[in-house]
Amino acid sequence: MKLMVDMSGxxxxxxxxxxxxxxxxxxxxxxxxxxxxxxxxxxVAIDEAGAETINVTVAGExxxxxxxxxxxxxxxxxxxxxxxxxxxxxxxxxxxxxxxPVGAVSGKASATSTAVKGPDS
Numbered sequence: 001m002k003l004m005v006d007m008s009g010x011x012x013x014x015x016x017x018x019x020x021x022x023x024x025x026x027x028x029x030x031x032x033x034x035x036x037x038x039x040x041x042x043x044v045a046i047d048e049a050g051a052e053t054i055n056v057t058v059a060g061e062x063x064x065x066x067x068x069x070x071x072x073x074x075x076x077x078x079x080x081x082x083x084x085x086x087x088x089x090x091x092x093x094x095x096x097x098x099x100x101p102v103g104a105v106s107g108k109a110s111a112t113s114t115a116v117k118g119p120d121s
Contacts (some may be wrong), residue, residue: 016042018063031059071102
């Protein structure tokens with residue numbers, strides 16, 4: 001079961017641009033099953049209740065160049081609950097199919113596009 005995030009009424013801005021998602025040894029992590037590289041972007045989600053900073057992982061080659069403060073729209077934003085082993089505390093990871101600047105056409109990924117596409121599953 002996927003827990004999709006309701007993004008109605010939420011505005012997203014970039015807190016920190018895309019960076020490679022790395023393991024404890026500094027190697028870039030890849031998506032299971034496809035081998036595509038994983039990247040992470042920090043977003044600030046703002047709604048009528050306030051703001052929250054979240055890190056969102058996206059799989060794909062050539063993540064778009066984003067700048068701090070830029071308005072963006074995640075496509076297929078999913079919340080993934082997990083428990084941290086050493087503390088047994090509940091955590092939430094976020095993953096998206098793509099992140100596109102507001103006003104850009106999402107769903108068309110290429111080396112020059114502004115969206116990174118991930119798997120549909």
